[in-house]
Amino acid sequence: MSRVVMKFGGTSVADLDRIANAAKKVEQEVANGHEVVVIVSAMSGKTNELVGWVRETSDMHDRAEYDAIVSSGENITAGLLAQRLKEMGISARSWQGWQVPVQTTGAHEAARIEGIPSDNLDASFASGHKVAVVAGFQGIGPDGRITTLGRGGSDTTAVAFAAALDAVRCDIYTDVDGIYTTDPRIVSTARKIRKISYEEMLELASLGAKVLQTRSVELAMRYKVPLRVLSSFEDDISETAGTLVCDEEDTMESKVVHGIAYSKDEAKVTLVSVADRPGIAAAIFGPLADAGVNVDMIVQNISEDGRTDMTFSCPVDQVPHALKAMDEAKMDLNFEKIVTDTEVAKVSMVGVGMRSHAGVAAKMFKILANEGVNIQVITTSEIKVSVLVDRKYMELAVRALHDAFELETAA
């Protein structure tokens, strides 16, 4: 019998009404003839309540106790949903991570799944259960203690179960109905993408389209699990609903550019007149990494008289850490001054078609130039072009690119 995995996030199980709503979707998949594994998050707000208590109890909280406490949020949802399903006459039971077991590393708060032996769930299905409701985000470490997977871990749990149980599909139910060509709040003609490749989704996920957790997409790509994003607030859960994230060869659209992402809260930091010597990059970015600064784009100017300007971007709230780290390294780096611009934004175009189509970046630059948008920094990958622009031009840039590349129409 075919199996599907369904995952419901915090807002999709926020209260008892929404849990009942999720149960109806599970009922449909059972009616479709599937054995269903449901992965649930904590009711939204619940995790924050628990984390608040942990923080209040201790300044330097114990990570193992944090996991033992916080994981109970998912356990509660799993029990409630299983009970709801039984009330509807569907043979279901809840599973906590250790019961499956979801075997993880011992890294509390940031554990990685190492294995999910399917024996217990196989036996449960064989005995007649139609649904296994599993608490997401958690597992059991080598020492028998409870672990959690870190932020967004329930998506990863869902994909791991789909891989371990050989599911035909992993459906992620969330509060949006799919992946769009860009943010519909900015571009009214933004179109829902029917199918997108894992690679493109990874670029979009890390670029600010926060629908799917990056690790879950990586895992889906590795195990070739078809991953679908769809709304828990709409009735349609048929094959054509939502957005399917799958192998490149299974995507139908032939658009060169598939989506346009943006990230608002970026900052640009320039070290003016740094000695251009071997090892200078390591001398700059080593201390930044140590200070926990997530450096994104990096540009090094042409060298003049043995000195150069070094520019990088990072999230705007990390600028103080970056400046402190650079200040402490000033003796070594010997730069003239630091110039900071906290009013920038990043706009990125993503599409696997770029691999085979030359001139995509050039077209992008021309479109932005026509709109009078100055490009401050550029980075590219095989399937992506990102530019840093003045934040006030961000929406204009997204709209102009969406129009010019005709993303409002399917290929």
Added chain:
Amino acid sequence: MSRVVMKFGGTSVADLDRIANAAKKVEQEVANGHEVVVIVSAMSGKTNELVGWVRETSDMHDRAEYDAIVSSGENITAGLLAQRLKEMGISARSWQGWQVPVQTTGAHEAARIEGIPSDNLDASFASGHKVAVVAGFQGIGPDGRITTLGRGGSDTTAVAFAAALDAVRCDIYTDVDGIYTTDPRIVSTARKIRKISYEEMLELASLGAKVLQTRSVELAMRYKVPLRVLSSFEDDISETAGTLVCDEEDTMESKVVHGIAYSKDEAKVTLVSVADRPGIAAAIFGPLADAGVNVDMIVQNISEDGRTDMTFSCPVDQVPHALKAMDEAKMDLNFEKIVTDTEVAKVSMVGVGMRSHAGVAAKMFKILANEGVNIQVITTSEIKVSVLVDRKYMELAVRALHDAFELETAA
């Protein structure tokens, strides 16, 4: 190294301040040189929230899911207390029932503890941990699912751990500072009892002094675990604090009567003129048991012309069930009418000394007669005399007996 078990109920861990307060008491026992097992309940109100969700989700809730959901309340407290202890520099960790494991029967919501292998906790203490904080009220059934022990189960958990881990003492921290000769709200001279025997405590517990769960006292008696009741809101936790429940030979006081208990919400039901034939008692009390009526006292009048009156007492809120059951059995019982009195109360005197002292009951009846209190029903056991009286005389009766038997002074 000697071990003690400490148990904190819901009001003693109601919020983070109280959890911090409990941690200080644990710290003292560690400083006293003990290895400490702490059993915790859910933060008060937490269990009711979870039970509320269960009830709302389903009319006929699934008992296994109920246990999986509700047990998370204790897990949260255990994690928070362990973390608090670590913050104070005390080597502690939390344990959920299945991790110990607390092996129980599979009877969800009403499981009984079958065994607590001490290997895991022994190893934890041997590795240097000073405190094991265990989630009370829960265990793991033969099928690997989570079970709960039913109301008051955390007391039972505590005693079972004390027995399994060979603890020198099991301290139950609660919101009263011990067992009193009677309710201090009724008799201002009521005195805290220093030591009381298991048997007496059992009579008092079942008579309405709701400090300790009956099952926990039975278990303590069986395994000879010294059980102490003391306040979590007072600083004194020395050997003389609270009330110690222990073997009869270890109790020092020589009072004949040890305590006076009462129960307000009683009702008296009389079947007038029942045929006095063999099997009539079974014909009456069988249907009552089937209807879930907890019959307490039973009196059968002298028979006259082959007919008799049968009187029994039960909690006042069960009277409708009792009347319905009797009405349905009327054809068989052939009684003349039913007379109900819902304005009665039970007053009981308890003391192991009654075994060797004759005339205690007679003295009790005389005292009540002197006060003009009419006795409606009498029952006795080896160590107890209970009477049913008009509810309006209840407090008068308790005070008169407390004075006459001089319970305000220690022996």
